[in-house]
Amino acid sequence: MLHHLVFLFGMSLVAREIFAFTSCYSNGQIANYYFCNLTEVPPVPNNTVILWLSFNKIRQVNASSFPLLEQLLILEIGTQFDFPVTIGKAAFRNLPNLQNLDLGDNKILHLDPDAFVELSNVHTLQLYHNSLEESILEEDYLRDMISLEYLDLSKNKIKRLRPHRLFYRLKSLQIVNLENNKIPILCEGNLASFQGKLFTLFILNSNKLYYSVSMDWAKCGNPFKNIALDTLDLGGNGWGVDIMRHFCTAVNGTSIIFLKLSNHIMGPGFGFKNLKDPDQDTFAGLARSGVRLLDISHGSIFSLNPYVFQSLGDLELLNLHNNKVNQIQKQAFFGLGNLGTLNLSYNILGELYDYIFEGLQNVMHIDLKQNHIGVIAENSFRDLRKLKLVDLRDNAIKTLPSFPAMITLHLSDNKLASVDNKKINATFLILERNRLENLGVLHILLQVPDVKYILLRQNRLSYCVKTVNVIENNQLVYLDLGENMLKLVWDRGLCLDVFWALSKLEVLHLNNNYLTTLPQGIFSGLTSLNRLNLASNLLSYLSPGVFPESLKTLNMSENQLLSPALELFMTLSILDITNNRFFCDCTLNTWTAWLNQTNVTLAGSENDTYCVLPPFFTRVPLSSVALDGCNEDELQKPLQFSLFIFTSVTLIMSLTAVIIFSHFRGTCFVWYKTIKGALLKERKQAIDTSTYKYDAYLCYSSKDFEWVQNSLIKHLDSQYSEKNRFTLCFEERDFLPGEEQITNIRDAIWNSRKTICIVTRQFLKDGWCVEAFNFAQSRYFCDLKDVLIMVLVGSLSQYQLMKYKPIRVFVQRSQYMQWPEDHQDVDWFLNNLSHQILKEKKVQKKSTVIEMQTVRTIS
Known part of the structure; x- marks a missing residue:
């Protein structure tokens, strides 16, 4: 059954990955002959299990093409560059245990009526994009494939669907793919040889089915009579409201679990009235089909009318992704008492009113990302007691409504400038890329009872005014404050106790915050901290004892460390110090020796951990720096000692001058302007206002x-x-x-x-x-x-x-x-x-x- 397909595809993918760069090669049980310019099947070992012959110029396969390969399970002979490709009589008779046969994408494929004889073990047959016509189904080409589970006939030229009676014998057939053919009509009796089967997946996508023909629906009847379908894909056929209504009425009573009707033309879109939105009659015919998943995404539905889904009482997932939904009328979701997932992403909703989700008492997941939502009524989500996830990413929300308790509240990429903890209750709070400026918002969010994960990346946190204190028994384990401006907060001595009550916090991100120093005791209270990210700051010095003893993973990459203290990193398991500004002198000798011997896992490449100074060590990896002369008795070498003193004094004076200028260059510039003005009596240049406004x-x-x-x-x-x-x-x-x-x-x-x-x-x-x-x-x-x-x-x-x-x-x-x-x-x-x-x-x-x-x- 399907587990065989999963196993075979898994073997094929793994083997492809291993031999991706070893084309024209046979090794053990795998023979890879991609792009080898072959014109016939090459000789391969008789124990071959997988044989790939695609992307060659083989134009003919006959009964003598293959030696006896009793262990061969997978054969690919598709995408030949010369066509047509002819498959002769009993071409695969020497492959008695073949399970996966891929002949796809040969552009033009000529099949002998007996091409597939003796292939009783084939589970998967791929014949896509071969210019095949309806005879492949109407005649008995597949009569010996009694184990066939998956048949792919997509992208061919099939114009009629009346399968041969041999399909009664193919008891294992579960997946049929007829996507991108030219089947204009399908009526009751056309699929008679499929009756009594349960199809896991039946694909008729993009056939223009019923689109360009005049239909007598009463006479046509139910094309899927006595057929059960787990997934039926009818998307991309260009159906409007009328065809949709007639089809749903025609299949009345047919069991369909997942109905895919995406890429439709229902709805007028925005600013047009030439096409209708679905109404309460459109899907009424599905009332007895037991549909649990309905996909009507990628269309132009503008308004969800009252009772439009009332007949779909069994529905558990409704996908309206990528339509033009701007209006949701009252009772639009009436009858969807069992709905668990509602996807309204990528539409043009602007407001959410109190009544909008009425009838969805069991909904657990609502996806509203990428709309234009700016206003949400206070009680829009009030009655959704089973709600677990709301995705409101990438909207224009400035003020939050009240939410029931849930697992995940996704509010990134909005316009929030403040939050109210009394309106939110979630385990995951995702507030990235908003307009939050006050670090005190963290204290507010920590009032939320069950919150464990808070993401505030890429906001504008630059000052701190506390309105509440952090509760001591908070459950926070993950906090992301990356890509903000915390330097401006801590340089003014504000909120230095922001982490003190977070005793359960395990992961903290402070990367890209322009930090030049870490305030003393800033991590006090983080007794459970395991992972700390300080990457891409401007840290040049770390005071001893600044990190908690529980810390195991530290990212200090992209900073300006010169000579870090060794004891800071002794307790770590993983350390990233790549792309810093190390000064490689004798003081770093012990440190470099530790790097070469430590059990700490060093992230990044050795070439990214290098010296910047002195000049003769520039870009030299720390692991390659030789400081052997650091232990010699300098008193016995007065000349070297004198040079050392002279160099040290010069370097210190230069560095001091550079550091002083670097830290006080703003003041120096003010003095320069003042002195220049006093000495030269500089006058402001007169501005000519006659020419320009x-x-x-x-x-x-x-x-x-x-x-x-x-x-x-x-x-x-x-x-x-x-x-x-x-x-x-x-x-x-x-x-x-x-x-x-x-x-x-x-x-x-x-x-x-x-x-x-x-x-x-x-x-x-x-x-x-x-x-x-x-x-x-x-x-x-x-x-x-x-x-x-x-x-x-x-x-x-x-x-x-x-x-x-x-x-x-x-x-x-x-x-x-x-x-x-x-x-x-x-x-x-x-x-x-x-x-x-x-x-x-x-x-x-x-x-x-x-x-x-x-x-x-x-x-």
Whole structure:
């Protein structure tokens, strides 16, 4: 039965993986002859179990092609590059125990009527994509295949379905695949030789069945009369509401567990009325079929009408994925008392009302991801007492309704700025990529009674105001705070006790938080911590005793460690210290020796754990560093000692100067400006306001407005402060209400001395921003002036920038400015940006013709 198929396919997949790179090779019981340019079957050992002959040029197989191979179970001879392929009489008679025969994808296959004689043990026969016609079923080609379980005839040219009476004898047949043929009609009696069978899977997908013929449904009758079906796949046939209703009525009483009707044309979609949504009569004919799983995904259903599923009382799963559902009427789910899973993902729902899930008293899983949900009524989920999982990913939710107790609440990729613990109750809370800024939200979430997993990755956690204290008996075991800004919280001494009450926490992620130091005692209370992720921070020093004794796995990759203390890692089982900045001197000698001898598993490649200093050890792996001279008596070598002292003093002074400048460069810049102004009596350059209305137009994504306002506008715009010298233009203040967006953008660019584009991830997703960038670049070629300033904010790769042609043209011609990661450099950056706004730079004409053509192409 089916376990034989699973076993055979498993053997085939494993063997393919082993011999993927050893084509034209026979080893033991496996013979792999893929892509060997063969024109006939090669000789193979008589104990061969698996023989692969696909991707060759074999055009004929006959009774003498194979030697006697009594142990052969799997034979592939599909996808021959020369066709037609002819299978002669008794071609496989020397393969008496063959179980899996693959002749698929030969484009044109000619079969002798006796081609398959004596193949009584074949379980799987694959004849897909061979230009076969209906004779393969209507004649007795398969008469000896009494063990056949799986027959694949997909992608052929079968135009009629009337199987030969020999199929009465094929008692084991369970799977028939007729996808992508040309069967226009199927009526009662056509499948007479299949009657009395139970099919695990019957596929008639993409045949245009009933689509282009005039049907007398009353005369046609039930094509599956006296046939039981676990899964019936009728998707992709282009059925509208009328065909769907007639078919469901025709199969009244036929047992179907899983009915797949995906890729239909039911529903008008958004903004159209030419096609109907299903109504209470559409699926009424399935009332006695016992359907438990219904797939009507990938269509254009716009409205779920009242009582549309009332006849499907046995339904346990309803898949409405990828339609255009925007409205769910009252009592739309009436009659679905046994439904356990509802999939409404990838639709266009905007609001969820109190009545929307009425009738789903037993539902356990609701998938609503990738809609446009912005408003959820307070009691939408109130009566769903058996609910275990709600997936609301990638919507526009700002405020949470009340949820019953469940296992998983998935709310990532929304617009949440705060949460209320009284409205949620789940074991898994997934809140990644929202707009949470207050680390105090963690204290609120820990009030949830049964919460064990909290994921807050990629939010905006940058300050902390506690409204509640962490309860001592919380059950939290997994916490992900990666890719936030916890440095800003802890550098101000806020919420240093955030982990103190998490005695059961086992896994903690703090990667990508710009951490330069770990506050003393920050991990106090984490007595069960087993795995800690501190990767991709800026840590250069770790104080002794900072990690809990229970810690076994530590990720310190992508930091700036120079000479870490050995005792920090003695109790670990797994350690990742790749891509750090190790200083390989004698102080590291003991450490490198430990690395070569320790039982701790070191993650990553040896080549990724290397020295940065001194220069002659740069990029040398730690395991290869030779520090043999570190134990010699330096007093006996005065010259070496003197050189050591001189080098050490010089290095220390240089490092001290670099460190001082690195940590206080912001203050140094302020002193420099003050001294320069005093000595040179520097005057501010007068700004010519006669030509332009604005000094600069700030172009940015509306999602970045808060950051732009705090980081740029407040420090440059004269309306924000008298000490600021520029008149800036930006959308929220200066665009004319009611005017077209493109007109506002064009006027802002041409009325401003310069255009400053703040390029972020959100900028690249905003079509108006990219269009504004293109407009500004067009002005560059018209005025022959450098009027465009590009400021890159955040970590965007060169590949991400080069995907956008206007930006690629600019980057190839000009340099852009990078927003500093360290706040000390902000004043210097703003000063440099001010000079760029004031500077007038002419552009040479010699290359403008080609570049203007490029810009026109972009436009």
